[in-house]
Amino acid sequence: MDHGHGGMDMSGDMDMSMGGISMTCDGKPFGAMGYGGRVSSWSNHFLAGFALFFWALHWNLNIFKNYLTSSKHAPYTAQTTFTVFGVNVTWSLEGVLKITLSFIGIIYQLLGHGHWSDNVCEDGTEREGHFSITHMHSWENSWILFCFMVSGVVDVASVYLDLPPNTQHFFTAAAFGLNAFMLRQGTYVDMLDDMCYYLMFLAATGTALAMVAEITTPESLWAGVTRVYCTWMQAIWYFACARILYEGRPAWDTMKPLPDMGPAMYVPVVFVMWMNILSFGMLALYLGMRWWYSAHLNEHLRAGCCVERTLLPADDTSGKLAEHHLKASLPHTMRKEAANHELIPLVSKHT
Known part of the structure; x- marks a missing residue:
C-alpha cells in the first residue's frame, strides 16, 4: 500500500492485486507471488535430472569415442543413438529405453497422486x-514425455524401416524443442520459479538447436558437444531446482519475513x-579418453599385429592378409575401431 512517500508498504500487509491469478478447483488463488503452492515435487525434479544425467553421460562418452576413433577413411559423423553399455543388439536399446521410461513417467504423472x-x-x-x-502440470509433463516416447518409436523403427535421412535426429530435436516450449509457457508461483524454469528453457532449447545443427553439419564435433553440454545442463538444473524450490531453504525463501526478489536475482549466478x-x-573427460585411446587402443593393435605377422606367409608383401588377420584377432568391441584405421594407427588425426 502506498503511504504517499512514493514507496511500497513493506510491513508484510502488502495489498496484492488479484489480477492474473489462476484459481484452484476449490476456489483458492494460485499462480501469483504469495498465493498457493507449487504443484510439482522434489521427486519429479530429481527423477527427471536422474534420467537426463545418464542420457547426457551416454551421449558424451559415445560422441567423444566416435571422434577419437575417426580417421580420414571413416570421418566423424553425428549419430542420434548409440550402443548402450556395450550391449550389441540388432534392435535399438536406446529407443526401447526411451519408450519404456517415458511410458512409466506418463503413468506416474497421471496416476501417481493416488487417483x-x-x-x-x-x-x-x-x-x-x-x-x-x-492437474494441468501433470498433463503438460505427460505430453512432453509422450514426445520422447514417439522419438523412441522412431529410433526402433529406423532399425527395420528405410526412413528418410535424419528422421531420428528430427524427432529427438522436436521432443526437446516442445519441452522447451512448455517450460516457457508454464504458469509459475512467483519470480523465483519463473527464473528457474526460464534457465531450464534455455538449456532445453540449446539441445534442440544443437541437434538441428547436427542435421545440417553432421561432421561438426562442436554441434555434438553442444548437444551434450546442454543436456548435461538440463540434468544439473533439475537437481538444482529440486534443491532451490522444494527443500525449504531460507536463502531461497521469497516471502518470509518480507516479499523478496533477491533469491530470483541470484539464481543465474548458480x-x-x-x-x-x-x-x-567435459574437457577433463575428453583429455582422459584421448589419453586412453592413444595408449591402450594403439598398444592392443600393435600387439595383435606382431602376433599375426608370425603366422603369415613370407610373400604377404601387400599387408592385406595381415590386416585381415589383425582385425579377426581383435575382440568384437575393438573391430569397429580397427576398421577405421590403418594397420598400425595412432588415434587417427587427433594425437
Missing part, C-alpha cells in the same frame, strides 16, 4: 467444469557457476 489426474474440475467443486490448474564447472568437467 486419475483429471484436467477438468470435478462436479461438486466450486469451479466444476473449469480446467484444473493443479546457473553460470555450473556452466563453468561442466565446461572443465
Whole structure:
C-alpha cells in the first residue's frame, strides 16, 4: 500500500492485486507471488535430472569415442543413438529405453497422486467444469514425455524401416524443442520459479538447436558437444531446482519475513557457476579418453599385429592378409575401431 512517500508498504500487509491469478478447483488463488503452492515435487525434479544425467553421460562418452576413433577413411559423423553399455543388439536399446521410461513417467504423472489426474474440475467443486490448474502440470509433463516416447518409436523403427535421412535426429530435436516450449509457457508461483524454469528453457532449447545443427553439419564435433553440454545442463538444473524450490531453504525463501526478489536475482549466478564447472568437467573427460585411446587402443593393435605377422606367409608383401588377420584377432568391441584405421594407427588425426 502506498503511504504517499512514493514507496511500497513493506510491513508484510502488502495489498496484492488479484489480477492474473489462476484459481484452484476449490476456489483458492494460485499462480501469483504469495498465493498457493507449487504443484510439482522434489521427486519429479530429481527423477527427471536422474534420467537426463545418464542420457547426457551416454551421449558424451559415445560422441567423444566416435571422434577419437575417426580417421580420414571413416570421418566423424553425428549419430542420434548409440550402443548402450556395450550391449550389441540388432534392435535399438536406446529407443526401447526411451519408450519404456517415458511410458512409466506418463503413468506416474497421471496416476501417481493416488487417483486419475483429471484436467477438468470435478462436479461438486466450486469451479466444476473449469480446467484444473493443479492437474494441468501433470498433463503438460505427460505430453512432453509422450514426445520422447514417439522419438523412441522412431529410433526402433529406423532399425527395420528405410526412413528418410535424419528422421531420428528430427524427432529427438522436436521432443526437446516442445519441452522447451512448455517450460516457457508454464504458469509459475512467483519470480523465483519463473527464473528457474526460464534457465531450464534455455538449456532445453540449446539441445534442440544443437541437434538441428547436427542435421545440417553432421561432421561438426562442436554441434555434438553442444548437444551434450546442454543436456548435461538440463540434468544439473533439475537437481538444482529440486534443491532451490522444494527443500525449504531460507536463502531461497521469497516471502518470509518480507516479499523478496533477491533469491530470483541470484539464481543465474548458480546457473553460470555450473556452466563453468561442466565446461572443465567435459574437457577433463575428453583429455582422459584421448589419453586412453592413444595408449591402450594403439598398444592392443600393435600387439595383435606382431602376433599375426608370425603366422603369415613370407610373400604377404601387400599387408592385406595381415590386416585381415589383425582385425579377426581383435575382440568384437575393438573391430569397429580397427576398421577405421590403418594397420598400425595412432588415434587417427587427433594425437
